[in-house]
Amino acid sequence: MAGKPKLAFYWAASCGGCEITITELGMRLIDVGDLVDIVFWPAAMDFKYDDVAAMKDKEIDICFYNGAIRNSENEHVAKMLRAKSKLLVAFGSCSHLGGIPGLANLFDVETMLQRVFDTAPTLDESRGTRPQMKNKMPEGEIEIPKLYERVRTLAQTVEVDYFLPGCPPVVDQVWNVFQTILAGKLPAKGSVIGAAEKTNCDVCTRKKGASGMRIKEFKRPHQVQLDPEMCFLTQGVVCLGPVTRAGCGLPCLNGNMPCRGCYGPPEGVVDQGSKLVSAVASLVDTDDPKVLEKILEGIVDPVGLGYRFGLAASILSDLKYGKKGA
């Protein structure tokens, strides 16, 4: 890389938490400013789409793209940044796996719009009005982006070079990735970076309990005082530790809350949710199918747990929408 490497950040359908992770670098951000030129970062700087469009292909060395692809604007910017960037990194759960916005793939867009614009209890007589892509106003026409039928991941939209997981990625891992990239020590293209290969369960130090991990009943965190030293599954609380890639440093588990899987499946596992079902079912303490069914009913929302962050990237999403995409 001649001169300072050029860096871009972008957010699509996301919450802004990934941007905050970058600001979490704090004083290290000043070092980043010395090592690279940030050429696009809408959250913090006044460079515009036109500035990016005017760049040559591959002029940006590294682009960190967070957020899922929800509408035509997200897609347009993803394609533009892909063309302008040597390395495109899917940054955070939403661009990696669809993230929580991907749960929207449980419904079609019309059903969502109905709730928000037709049936929400606060609406007045304007209920039923729908935002239109193009509007003739008395003073001229105005446009807003087209909402797509389903949420897609970045890799379902453009070719992605690396994946940095997490909702959001923890700041130390972001820093590690910066240094890895600047040192030119990246692994094979297509790899997950800023994370480990093992599972959270492998690195968790909670006690498994005397009886081993056998579950008779599922409980919820607000129903019991949770033992901060004991494995959640042993306590009958669903935890995604066994089906989640390690690397976050376990902030949830250390905060006495079970893992919800934001780092995605570990190496070798394609579908986190189906892996959770098989992992949990094997722990249930019964051979009687009726008892098993009753115990599993205690989970209440298996999809919302097993696919909390990964629905858009999952087998389930493909089943519902086939291969047509948006």
Add this chain to the structure above:
Amino acid sequence: MVAQKITIEPVTRIEGHAKVTINLNDAGKVEHAYFHVNEFRGFEKFCEGRIVFEMPSITPRICGICPVSHHLASAKAGDIVMGCPPPRTASLLRELTHMGQIIQSHGMHFFELAGPDLILGFDADPATRNVVGLINADANLALKAVALRKYGQEIIHMVAGRRIHPNFAIPGGVNKALAAADRDVMLKGIDEMIAITQAGLKIFKDWAAANQEDINKFAVFPSGYMGLVTPDNSLELYQGDIRLVGRDGQQLEKFDSNNYLDVISEHVEDWSYLKFPYYKKMGYPEGVYRVGPLGRLNAIDQIDTPLANQEFKEYRAINGGKPIENTLYYHYARLIETLFAIEKVQVLLNDPDILGKDILNTRQEFKGEGVGVIEAPRGTLLHHYIVRKNGKVEKVNLIVSTGHNNWAMSEAVDSVAKTYITGPDIREGLLNRVEAAIRAHDPCLSCSTHAVGQMPMVIDVIAADGQLVKTLKRNS
């Protein structure tokens, strides 16, 4: 005069994706400017079917800039739904986390997002008009800004485990008690943070003295004002009734959040994904109001911490005790609230119950419906859930802070465009002022478009006949 279209895309130094369309008439004067929001994600719908106790961990993903607000509003709604009011210690710890959030969010906004406009100037070179430019211009100030934000984030980290998307509050309380050592660390930082915030206030007041003309012509307009208050109408950010005052500052309503449907309605326009809330009894658009720092300080009578109250008195005197209508005073109000939040941290940490171990109420009297409210950094936030007996969420309605300000932001954009864009020479700095009208509200369009969405901003200027003959680009 040739018809024109100006595009600013995306709007920068705001949180999310938005667009402004400015229509020019044949004389090149601004006919009307629209602020519209591009994003929609559908949280109201896809939270249906989830389990209510998971909502405090799902809904923070509405917004990574103020995740604590959604986390707590959601837990508070869950408290009511499940009929399990939290023990006092749990409420204190939640409030402490919330104050950390106010400090970090307000601190970041003043110094890092709006600061470049105020300190470097609206007309500064756009390539350096940002936090990096600020560091180069005044490294000492930048260090203070980082320290203030970090202090807020560290409170969240120590109390709630994670800085972003905390996993801490659950219906009935919280899942982790506070260690005495952590309390002592937080207490040590108070004096320095107060000093930094007071330095920020001085920067703003000096800037205001030098820029009075801009302040008085930059989006000054009447509206109602809303915010949580204590029983004696002091500033409250965590728990209380919602107070709505009219343009003259007189109280229109003071109500429990669970009755919000009697007071607030929402209007839909087909040119924005964001709805327009208003005071139901007054109708739309007469009943529009503002929230956030400016709205809150107009809806209270005093502040119950001494340093912030002293600043408040000075602030309130600007308009002779009447509501402050100047959009640029959002920045001033934000700093006064930051001071309040720091003082409040001290009050909370010195409360003997803060180290209590009784943090979760597991006894429940299931109600099935509840509305959680909190004053997020950007304004009043409401989470309304209807839940089945097995814990599955059946219906969700959300009114978020930036949503309440939707009308005000549109009005501010229109007003600033009309004031500053008056001839064919449309300088970049003028367009930056249009963006600054939005930026003053510190909008969080991630929040507001929990419904659908995303927020770069685009400014289009279109002629009276709708013909697009020329495109003026921001840096052209």
